[in-house]
Amino acid sequence: MSRTGRSSLLLSLLVSAIVFSPLIQAENIDEYGENIEHEIIIISEHHHQNDAFTQGLELYNGSIYESTGLYGFSTLREVDPLTGDVIRSKSFNDTIFSEGITVFNDTIVMLTWKSQIAFVFEMENLSQVSSYEYEGEGWGICFDGESFVMSNGTSSVSFRNTETFEIERMVSVTDSFGNLITKINELECVNTPAGPRVIANVWQQDIIVVFDPSNGTVVGEYDASQLSSENNHGINNVLNGIAHSTGSEFWITGKNWSKMYLIQMTNLSQAGEDICVSSCDLGQDSISSGTGFVTITVLFVGILLIFFGRNDMPVGGNDVETGNRHDEQPNPTPQSQEDGVILDD
Numbered sequence: 001m002s003r004t005g006r007s008s009l010l011l012s013l014l015v016s017a018i019v020f021s022p023l024i025q026a027e028n029i030d031e032y033g034e035n036i037e038h039e040i041i042i043i044s045e046h047h048h049q050n051d052a053f054t055q056g057l058e059l060y061n062g063s064i065y066e067s068t069g070l071y072g073f074s075t076l077r078e079v080d081p082l083t084g085d086v087i088r089s090k091s092f093n094d095t096i097f098s099e100g101i102t103v104f105n106d107t108i109v110m111l112t113w114k115s116q117i118a119f120v121f122e123m124e125n126l127s128q129v130s131s132y133e134y135e136g137e138g139w140g141i142c143f144d145g146e147s148f149v150m151s152n153g154t155s156s157v158s159f160r161n162t163e164t165f166e167i168e169r170m171v172s173v174t175d176s177f178g179n180l181i182t183k184i185n186e187l188e189c190v191n192t193p194a195g196p197r198v199i200a201n202v203w204q205q206d207i208i209v210v211f212d213p214s215n216g217t218v219v220g221e222y223d224a225s226q227l228s229s230e231n232n233h234g235i236n237n238v239l240n241g242i243a244h245s246t247g248s249e250f251w252i253t254g255k256n257w258s259k260m261y262l263i264q265m266t267n268l269s270q271a272g273e274d275i276c277v278s279s280c281d282l283g284q285d286s287i288s289s290g291t292g293f294v295t296i297t298v299l300f301v302g303i304l305l306i307f308f309g310r311n312d313m314p315v316g317g318n319d320v321e322t323g324n325r326h327d328e329q330p331n332p333t334p335q336s337q338e339d340g341v342i343l344d345d
């Protein structure tokens with residue numbers, strides 16, 4: 001192809017992209033329709049002990065049960081949700097890094113980060129009565145009425161037998177476009193009119209996601225950045241901890257936050273249709289970005305063709321698809337934590 005011919009081709013491609021972009025955009029908006037609003041409404045604010053590096057949060061008989069992490073500082077505590085006062089607390093030795101907790105049959109099951117053991121404590125006096133063993137890391141846990149649901153910092157969530165802790169099945173948490181949602185952290189199991197749901201914090205993100213435990217699909221995403229901005233004073237002081245109160249009301253807090261909030265999560269049982277949690281710049285819900293990307297790609301390739309005269313330059317290719325996917329992170333541990341700096345999951 002001559003340089004004049006390549007210039008004509010470029011011009012044709014550019015005109016086509018510009019002319020048809022609005023049509024493509026309109027078609028996709030019609031296809032996906034209006035999204036369901038998922039919003040956090042603050043009902044009330046309460047004190048939260050800011051020495052609590054919150055890892056697990058659950059409401060039981062009017063009290064908040066909270067586990068706090070870090071080696072040498074890990075605790076399991078009962079807290080008055082209205083005042084933030086610690087009613088009782090159990091400390092652990094410096095080999096234990098407490099993780100998520102859940103209430104099960106008048107006991108509290110508490111994960112540990114890397115010790116591969118879940119302790120079982122009597123509710124009455126917080127004494128240990130038994131334990132479970134598991135492989136890998138422990139992050140969050142909840143009880144869905146039949147099984148323990150457990151996260152490990154990846155996008156994979158396991159459903160475990162309550163007697164043996166053996167894995168019965170697993171799901172990958174994904175958004176509407178199949179993107180894996182990694183770093184699933186603290187959990188809360190709830191029943192909604194639409195069926196059982198699992199609510200999850202995503203580590204180091206100011207969002208709470210709701211997913212269908214039958215297939216892992218995220219059906220709701222809530223932006224908690226306003227709350228985080230009021231409390232987040234460091235890289236580790238992230239949103240974490242969600243405990244079901246009643247209906248669509250929840251207690252939420254974060255690591256070393258000074259506040260705990262009673263909130264309402266709107267449209268909890270209504271599924272959004274085009275939820276993109278991450279890697280959305282090239283995602284399907286960013287239609288305008290997508291068409292813009294096509295235009296830029298056409299322009300870029302055309303320039304290359306003109307100035308370098310290469311006829312074998314690939315157009316498009318796998319890079320676009322790869323860039324739209326999350327890759328599972330086999331080791332979600334931050335490098336600084338590996339190096340001994342206390343961070344946590």
Ligand SMILES: [Ca+2]
Binds near residue numbers: 186187188241244
């Ligand atoms: Ca919880």
